[in-house]
Amino acid sequence: MFKVVVITDPESATGFRLAGSDVLEAEDSYEASQVLSSLLHEEETGIIAIREDFLANLDKSLYEQVERCYHPVIIPIPAPRKGDEVSGYVERLLRRAIGYNVVMRS
Structure with a gap:
């Protein structure tokens, strides 16, 4: 069975771990590229979810390999994003994942 691996910053890592994903933390795009490069050659890794800014x-050469x-x-x-409230960030994640806008209310 393939595993899902998430490459993200340390602040977001806990949430992905709570969701049951394997998480590898990266402080910046350089660290993320090193982690991603090593994961591309692991047979048991089926899905790699990576922060869009790290990917961008x-x-x-690594981007072409990913493509x-x-x-x-x-x-x-x-x-x-800077100035983004936590609820706004979560709403964007949910909209992307399920295709619907979910409004968070406190």
Whole structure:
């Protein structure tokens, strides 16, 4: 069975761990590219979810390798934006995941 691995920042890592995913933390795009590069060659990894800003800042050769690869599947996940409230971030994640806008109320 393939595993799902999430590459994200340390602040978001706990939430993904609570959801049952394997999580690898990266402080910046450089660290994320090192982690992603090693995961691309692991047979048991089926899906890699990576922060969209980490993916956007990959060096050209690694980005081209990601574009050509069909296994594992690479899925960008929204990254928190400056000034973004936590509820706004969660709403964007949910909208992307399920296709509907879910409004968080406190």
